[in-house]
Amino acid sequence: MMTSNLTGERIKKYLSEGKRFDNRKLEEFREISIETGVSKNAEGSARVKLGKTEVLVGIKMNVSEPYSDSPDKGNMMVTAELLPLSSPRFENGPPKFPAIELGRVIDRGIRESKFIDFEKLCIKKGEKVWTVFIDIYSINDDGNLLDAAGLGAIAALKNAKIPKYDEKNEKVLFGELSKDSIPLAKEIPISLTIHKVGDSLIVDPTREEEDISETRVTIGSSNGVISSMQKGNSKSLSVEEMSKILDLTEKIEKEISKKIERFFK
Amino acid sequence: MTKEFKRPDGRKVDELREMKAKVGVVPNADGSAMFSFGDTVAIAAVYGPKEHHPRNQRNPEEGTLRCTYNMLSFSVTDRIRPGPSRRSTEISKITEWALEPVVMIEKYPNMVIDVHVNILQANASTRCAGINAAAMALAHAGIPMKDIVSSVSIGKLDKQLVVDVNKYEEDWEEGEGATDIPITFTNSGELTHIQLDGKITSKQLKEAIELAREATKKIYEVQKEALKNPLREEK
Numbered sequence: 001m002m003t004s005n006l007t008g009e010r011i012k013k014y015l016s017e018g019k020r021f022d023n024r025k026l027e028e029f030r031e032i033s034i035e036t037g038v039s040k041n042a043e044g045s046a047r048v049k050l051g052k053t054e055v056l057v058g059i060k061m062n063v064s065e066p067y068s069d070s071p072d073k074g075n076m077m078v079t080a081e082l083l084p085l086s087s088p089r090f091e092n093g094p095p096k097f098p099a100i101e102l103g104r105v106i107d108r109g110i111r112e113s114k115f116i117d118f119e120k121l122c123i124k125k126g127e128k129v130w131t132v133f134i135d136i137y138s139i140n141d142d143g144n145l146l147d148a149a150g151l152g153a154i155a156a157l158k159n160a161k162i163p164k165y166d167e168k169n170e171k172v173l174f175g176e177l178s179k180d181s182i183p184l185a186k187e188i189p190i191s192l193t194i195h196k197v198g199d200s201l202i203v204d205p206t207r208e209e210e211d212i213s214e215t216r217v218t219i220g221s222s223n224g225v226i227s228s229m230q231k232g233n234s235k236s237l238s239v240e241e242m243s244k245i246l247d248l249t250e251k252i253e254k255e256i257s258k259k260i261e262r263f264f265k
Numbered sequence: 266m267t268k269e270f271k272r273p274d275g276r277k278v279d280e281l282r283e284m285k286a287k288v289g290v291v292p293n294a295d296g297s298a299m300f301s302f303g304d305t306v307a308i309a310a311v312y313g314p315k316e317h318h319p320r321n322q323r324n325p326e327e328g329t330l331r332c333t334y335n336m337l338s339f340s341v342t343d344r345i346r347p348g349p350s351r352r353s354t355e356i357s358k359i360t361e362w363a364l365e366p367v368v369m370i371e372k373y374p375n376m377v378i379d380v381h382v383n384i385l386q387a388n389a390s391t392r393c394a395g396i397n398a399a400a401m402a403l404a405h406a407g408i409p410m411k412d413i414v415s416s417v418s419i420g421k422l423d424k425q426l427v428v429d430v431n432k433y434e435e436d437w438e439e440g441e442g443a444t445d446i447p448i449t450f451t452n453s454g455e456l457t458h459i460q461l462d463g464k465i466t467s468k469q470l471k472e473a474i475e476l477a478r479e480a481t482k483k484i485y486e487v488q489k490e491a492l493k494n495p496l497r498e499e500k
Contacts, residue, residue: 010434017319029279039337039340039386040386040388041339041341041342041386041388042388043339043340052293056337056385058337060338060339060344062344079338079347081348082345082440083335083381083383084333084379085291085294085308085311085381085382085383086291086292086293086310088293088312119451133338133339135337135338135344141291141293142281142292162292174343175342215464244397
């Protein structure tokens with residue numbers, strides 16, 4: 001089920017000539033579609049498609065105790081599930097490394113960019129704060145779930161409304177949403193993954209391209225400021241390559257921001 | 266049946282919620298489908314027939330149909346923890362039992378057909394929507410089947426039988442409360458699955474089964490229409 005060597009070699013040869021199987025440029029994304037409010041029982045939700053790749057992201061909220069090191073701040077938890085429904089490669093059972101990494105990379109992208117104002121999610125210092133659950137599900141995996149999930153998380157957060165809270169009985173009224181949105185920063189953090197395939201740097205790989213990708217760097221940034229990064233896979237990068245990746249990220253972040261603007265009006 | 270019974274959402278007692286069905290919603294899968302009753306939305310994907318692992322579970326007499334039912338954490342108002350639960354394990358098995366009588370599994374000895382059902386949004390009757398989606402996904406995958414199955418939940422609210430209960434009705438508390446009876450029929454009228462929670466006389470249960478039979482005929486039409494017009498042809 002993995003991409004064959006033969007196909008892999010052909011992809012690399014094409015890339016070295018600046019071509020891809022689906023006619024895209026190396027630095028070009030597939031068509032992005034973002035739909036919000038797709039699940040009625042979630043506080044916020046989004047369906048993101050990158051070509052044939054599709055993810056669903058939902059936001060749920062609950063009131064809980066703050067962590068002792070941040071008594072006046074709300075919490076956030078990101079969970080990702082790679083549903084067996086979305087690919088013949090995913091199996092039932094406890095989450096394996098790819099799902100755990102996906103959740104953690106998206107978590108840091110949002111947390112470190114300070115996109116959510118956690119202080120405003122405090123109800124009573126040291127006792128009660130809101131926890132934001134961001135749950136990511138793959139519906140169809142055709143590569144680059146990372147970036148799809150990143151966009152989905154942002155879109156779902158922007159779509160979310162905080163549930164009503166009964167202060168007298170200290171109970172969350174699930175199913176009844178207030179008019180308040182989650183306090184978010186203006187700048188949208190975008191998480192982008194650059195892959196190195198052969199000697200080429202590409203973005204938004206399809207499943208086949210991702211299979212033969214030797215190394216990848218996921219960078220979370222907003223308006224040119226980088227706030228999180230993760231290099232994945234075991235191949236090394238030269239300093240020049242890393243600096244190329246940073247330049248590329250800056251350029252593409254701008255393009256993507258522009259592309260997704262219309263979804264966030 | 267009392268005629269003046271008013272359902273909270275204004276439906277007639279034998280009226281289903283608006284149904285939607287789509288085939289080919291997961292391009293990666295060998296077959297896939299979406300089915301919804303109002304706000305209850307289920308998707309199903311079929312992978313296989315394929316090699317059955319672990320090997321010791323292989324059946325040389327016939328193949329294995331392996332269903333998994335899963336609810337997304339945000340499909341309900343009160344978030345559920347991701348991952349399998351006792352409830353989802355049972356419904357997975359129920360889904361298998363509901364489908365097995367029509368799937369010609371004997372054609373695939375030693376192999377397995379995986380059916381993954383996911384509930385994207387829940388407003389009661391999720392297992393029925395899941396079974397309906399699964400049946401369509403199997404047909405879309407080209408698995409040989411003798412028939413197709415259609416599933417519906419019959420409710421008894423106090424003393425009144427109604428078709429396709431929603432969440433509000435499921436939590437009915439007046440009088441005798443709510444009895445929930447999910448039922449699955451083949452198109453030719455064989456019963457492949459029935460469950461019951463609540464309180465009902467055998468006379469009224471027979472009526473409920475008749476109601477379900479009529480309702481599944483309508484569901485079948487929706488499934489059939491969708492199967493004629495899949496979203497995408499290519500895999």
